[in-house]
Amino acid sequence: MQERTVDVAIIGSGTAGLSAMAQARKAGKSFVLINGGEPGTTCARVGCMPSKAMIQVAEDYHRRTHLGKYGIDGHEAMTLDITEAMEHVQDLRDTFVDRVLTNSTDDMPEDLFIQDYARFLEPTLLAVGSGEDERRIRAGAVVIATGSTPLVPAAWRSFGDKILTTDTLFELEDLPASVAVVGLGTIGLELGQSLHRLGVKVTGFDQQARIAGLRDPVVSDAAIALMQKEFPLHLGVAADIEADGDGLRVRAGEHAVSVERVLCSIGRVPNIGHLALESLGVPLDARGLPPFDANTMQVADLPVFIAGDVTGQRQILHEAGDEGKIAGFNAARGERRAFRRKTPLHINFCDPNICAVGERFDALDPATTAVGEIKFAPVGRALIMGKNRGVLRVYADKADGRLRGMEMIGPKGEHLAHLVCWCIQQGLTVGELLRLPFYHPVIEEALQAALYDAYAKVDAKNEGLTELAPLP
Missing domain, CATH: 3.50.50.60 (FAD/NAD(P)-binding domain)
Structure with missing residues (x-):
């Protein structure tokens, strides 16, 4: 040959x-x-892009539930055509795929x-x-x-198209009346919340005690509390699935629910x-x-x-x-050149955003780490937006003040996470960050407040005014 x-x-x-x-x-x-x-690419076909298209439709439709308090009449009359919504998601998906292939x-x-x-x-x-x-x-x-x-366990494959994954969800012309989401990492949480906001009865299951891959217990508790307000979460016990008439029955410990379909998002x-x-x-x-x-x-x-x-x-x-x-x-x-990898950055596009940047909480030594915290409840910009929910926590080295990581659940987290990620990669300290401008009123003021909280706990202090560098 x-x-x-x-x-x-x-x-x-x-x-x-x-x-x-x-x-x-x-x-x-x-x-x-x-x-x-x-x-x-996976991103264009079945990942980042179609999921964000569905998230956007779900968020826009969900917004109607808050319009009454602003004096906007007629919000309750808004209706949603699921078939048209799914066609929109698919059209955007196809556009992104075509762009990838064309280029x-x-x-x-x-x-x-x-x-x-x-x-x-x-x-x-x-x-x-x-x-x-x-x-x-x-x-x-x-x-x-x-x-x-x-990943779909072998025992679940016999249920055929009643088990959904990201490979099949975005192909649906209509949505089932009820879905159990098994696996509440980034994919499961994003899509579970979106399906709930599109009118599907959703129940979430995860064998882990935390969701979205969070490591910080304070942020994790806040995330669970907020997500549970939208749909039930059953955590800490592995889920089993069995046939139940025309649907499926999902059981985890003492909790069980009958649904039309299961979205399996337990990994890849x-x-x-x-x-x-x-x-x-x-x-x-x-x-x-x-x-x-x-x-x-x-x-x-x-x-x-x-x-x-x-x-x-x-x-x-x-x-x-x-x-x-x-x-x-x-x-x-023909080389074996080693390259430095970028600072880890994780963003979950559920509402509010869940983000993790840099070193994770459970990998840090509490004796050498300063933690700065701010809850979003009093943050002015978040309050005006009607999105003042969640908490942000930054981690810094106690001795030299270098920013090392962050976890958060809160509004506009995708932007805050990028800012923090860039600062960590540049090796900036908490004091140096506080000398950067923060406009008012903006969401970034939440980060500023968390940095002030951390600054009080680090040894490295700025000369003169904390916020302003003295002229030479």
Whole structure:
């Protein structure tokens, strides 16, 4: 069988794979992009973008419940056509997917973009396709960027389309009357709240005692209290599912509910079933993944690199893009250069936003950490918006005052999280941040108040006025 030779072979045409391809092009290397699943990124097809479209519809419709106190008449007469709403979500989803494909693979010649599954025969030898259509590709280096797929326990698969995931939810033309959301991480909480606000009877389950991946007990308690005001949450016990007439019955401990459908959002698993990774000749972990370096993305000591959601580590678009760039850079140049990763940033787009930045609360030493806190109830801008709910907590080093992390649930958290993330990455101290301007009235004043609270607990103090640096 004839072999084709390229400098770089990239398996997967999602965010990480496309970023790796851009690096190969930039280096002037020959490459081939191989994709065995649906083209287009997970974000555009079934992730970030359709979920945010649904969240926006749900938030806009939910806003009617608050309009009466502002003297706006007729708000109770607002109606929602679910079919039209889902068509809107799907239209936006298709627009985002088309943009990705138009700017990436649509116009690529067949010798550069192969729509088929690849498997390893050797670390640098791939078989693409099967049977008479099988072809082989010998590469100087290989990038694995095959993404991930929703995890559905084997015992639940027999329930067929009664089990929803993000792969199927956004395909619905209508919504069920009732849904149990099993798994209240970012995906489950965002979509659970949206479905509730669109008129679906929602019940949430999670075997963890906290939601949204929160680590700070104060923020976690506030988040649970706020979310429970919208739909019931049953936490700390694993859920079981059984058939119940035309629907399903979900039970967790003493709590049980009968629903039409279950949204399974308990995690994602790497897409590696077709890859034959055992052919790499290195040990595989319990998930079937090889060892790799998170700063070079190199697999063991092989000319093989791995990037994006398939790693199971930082399953977020900008992280997948960075990993693809690192993997593509090293694969195209024959290098093993290590790159510094960005400050961790997590944003849950439920209402209010739940965010975590930098080092997490449970990883910090209480003896060397100063915690600054502000509740949103008295924050002027939040009060005017009618969104003065939640709490923000910042973490700083007691000795030098450097900001190290934050967790929060509150309004406009997506913006506050970015500000804090940038400051942490720049190595700024609490005192330095307090010398930056804060306008009035803005949500950022909540961050300012939390910083003042932390500043009182750190040893590093500003000379002269806290807020103003003296002239030389």
